[in-house]
């Protein structure tokens with residue numbers, strides 16, 4: 001039993017086994033999608049993450065490695081207050097990207113003199129980023 005669980009976890013961690021969009025994605029080494037969402041949707045935890053909007057191929061299917069500088073640091077450091085709904089929305093983003101999102105959204109909020117981060121501000125910040133930078137992890141609006 002213990003070995004079966006261990007084997008399953010090793011399979012989940014092996015990016016080479018990912019299928020569909022996540023399998024061919026340039027960002028799979030730093031993202032790999034949410035295995036729970038893949039399982040919930042298809043009963044195959046190696047399938048693509050159905051909530052991701054990124055279509056692989058934009059970077060010629062070549063693996064992309066982001067440095068800490070590129071991700072604005074991985075740790076989350078809050079400088080502004082966040083309303084509860086905004087915090088909950090943040091939890092829907094892959095964990096490795098949250099630090100980057102917090103910094104980006106807070107920078108946007110400060111530039112617009114917003115004293116607190118709300119869901120509406122997160123959406124505004126998201127719209128301002130799309131098309132300007134390389135952000136593959138944005139969730140589909142559900």
Ligand code: SF4
Pocket residue numbers: 021022023025026027028031032033034048049052053054056136137
């Ligand atoms: S960016 Fe999207 S397609 Fe690529 S690995 Fe992550 S969830 Fe999968």
